[in-house]
Amino acid sequence: MKNDKQEMLATKDKKRLSDVRAGVKLKKNIGLVSGTSFVVGSVIGAGIFITPRGVLKETRSVGITLSVWAGAGLLSLLGSLAYAELGCLITKSGCDYPYLWRGLGRVIAFLFAWTKIMIMTPSDLAIDGLSIAEHMVTFFDYCGSPKIPSKLIAALTILTLATINCWDTKLAASVQVFFTAFKLIAIGIIIVGGFIWIGQGKTHHLTGFTSSATSESVSSISLAFYDALWAYDGWNTLNYVTEELKNPYVNLPLANIFGMAMVTVLYILANISYIAVLGVDGILESSTIAVTWGQRVLGPAGIVMPIFVMFSTFGSANGSMFSGVRTLYAAAREHQFPEVLSYVSCKRYTPIPCIVFTTTLSLLMLIHGDVESLIDFFSLAALPFYALTTVSLVVLRFTMKDAHRHIKIFLPLPLMFIVCFVYLTITPIIQDPTFEYLYTFVIIMSGLVVYLPFVHYHIDNGCFKPVTRFIQCLIEVVPSPYDPDNN
Template sequence: MSKSGSIKDGEKGPYDAVPTNGEGGGDEIKLEAKMSLLNGVTVIVGSIIGSGIFVSPTGVLKYTGSVNASLLVWTASGLFSMVGAYCYAELGCMIRKSGADYAYIMETFGPFMAFIRLWVECMIVRPCSQAIVALTFSIYVLKPVFPDCSPPDDAVRMLAACCICILAFINCWDVKWATRVQDVFTYAKLLALFIIIITGVYQLCTGHTEHFTFKDTKTEVTSIALSFYSGLFAYNGWNYLNFIIEELKDPVRNLPKAIGISCTLVTIVYVLTNVAFYTTLSPVEIEGSEAVAVTFANRLFGVMAWTIPVFVALSTFGAVNGILLTSSRLFYAGACEGQMPEILTMIQVSRLTPTPAVLCMALLSMLYLCSSDIFALINYVGFATWLSIGVSVLCLPWLRWAQPNLPRPIRVNLAFPIVYILATLFVTIVPMYASPIETGYGCLMILSSVPVYFAFIAWKNKPKFFQKSVVNATQFLQKIMLVVGKSKPAQV
């Protein structure tokens, strides 16, 4: 991953800031802090609320066995996410770099551990997740056109690819456009959920409470852990704002506020939405439904039932945008540390967006659209995702011990990271016993990062022909995309 040979402004290095006024001073080519507190809230809410709340109730109920137990899991999953987000607030204000988990692990445990996290997240988890949400979007868009059968597979994949391409263009064009898209579609998905919640409140007031019992509750440890997998999947995304902290105005003030507001709002909405579902649908109906919200609408909304698939489509469209907006910054952060190709560090000259990183994320996601077994792939690495987040939270007490003098605008009580780490061990180790095949594949995916690290990162004296090829490719892509390097990231 060579850092030499790219196009520079005069004699400037690839990490030096590039003046934009032609006089050698003034404005620099760099990511700008354009995001307000409201934008931060909508990024988190929009990233969390995707397809999960509309389909995950089935998975949670399957492993808990009863309605009341499933509601407890939804509440506990929200609290679990809040504790993790609270820990991330200290880390984000202490280590103000784009990349979140990756940056924290890099600062604490070094480049090898950080690269493992980067590899799993960038090459597998994020593009897979984005592909799945894009597929969900296209299925719900096409649902009204094919009311009595499943939409054609090719049409679903083509529409998903179009969704990713449109959002890639928006994110390449302007961060403000991307955040406006996030704002609008976050409001749309919240409106959909509020409609479901209000309907559920009406159902409660008319006495539909027969399903709220602990009957048939499963008490096996493995079942409890697997139920949290489904619940936590729906909450995934609470840490996404940390990935773009360089673009958030006044992060010390706005990051913890955005996290607190978002996680509280999502937890309340999720629990009330599940309550609404259970006022109308029995556990048997929910377990047999692939899209609980659509089944709910078909039972209660009559001729207006089509509105819910539309709102779910809007919800997933916003979620794809949130994943793309934040994931491209993870590629960018990894490249700034020399652990990904140099081209991904670069900023588009006129638009001031990380165009190469956005396009890389979009292309990887579209590659995963070719696979017919993406859901199994996500299950294989699900435990690795939570394990790596647990390692990120471990950075907090470790840095308290190893670097006590680091500036900490926010100081979290150490009880929070300790509780979070213990809970993370529970939801990762127990499913390894319950689903050894899936976790085995996940371990193989993680271990695949080791040869890549030693071949491309640790090995410094690469053959000259390889280095020259990398330089030529970098220069060609710079000319095509009109991008230049930014200033070296500030050290903590």
């Protein structure tokens, strides 16, 4: 018996040594169901429970509000279709990063990676952590605004997500499916409860499909789209993990289409329910719409709504963590960041160095950040790169015109997407220029300060080698095999 155990251990050690020599790859654990769950779970977070107030504040109209939600969903679907074509053409993890590299060059790709790593993913995780904390502290009695308990809860949430994603890719995928189910139940309760409310004849809030208070300002409508699109963010989640998809040529476009179609329908129905129950004034007066809705429709049972909001946000944060670190992983493999950040655990087959680095930045953002400022920070950084990535699709239609495309969308559709996102990026700057826009621009452009010496001229003199060896020994990570010409 003892000899059998020793032989088994020796066999495992030989296999592990063989993996180390050959390099360790991320496993393909994501199928159509889990892929669709990642899309739905990443999109549906705190947004649908927060931003309806912002959209309605700008439109002041039931009809225009629902049109904005439908339009934002259509734009997100167009974006997901464009990204599906890119993902099937360039089957690499990292989403925008490899597409920008091939379409617009390594400098633009690096600036995206820099922005994604330094602003977008950490701020997104910090927003979700703070949203969970704000709903959790409502169960306790505090004097004033409990900033320190909220930030401690947010930090623990981020650390929990990091642990899950470090432990196992399959576990992270299972967590996503689990919490996606809960958030769908939450939205299902809101939708069914709203239609029961309507079925009882309480439709007076819906009769004013337009109103005299309707905003006629084009800029106000664009700001309404700005809020709605933040709620839809996450539609490109699967493109960050293309290398971990089973049969990506089929599952990537299908999961994107199914996921975004489902989210758009759910968002429109949820907004109808909010409006039917609370009315325009009720929504504008509430900072926690789902909680207020639950108190009015469910009575004492409405206490379940903040719990569902927390579950929904946790699932969204898990999707952000899972997908966001893959940009850093992809950029490090291209030697645009320290190579050790592209290493994979030889035991867990997860990109632990990427996760640790991203988690650290997210925790730092909690120190001085709040939800509203972090949302602005994220949105201002994200929208321009979504447009640039779609520009890459148009460029690649000419520079890679002979390449086989498993999916090819009608060209005017991505062009429409580009025009809309450029408009949405420029309009708030013209409407209300603030220092936040300047700060975001400076941080994005500061990436060039890093790019020129360390990436373009490779001025490092081997200074990262001792650090790399130390990290390898500490957390047992090894290089991942990579073919830069594999598209």
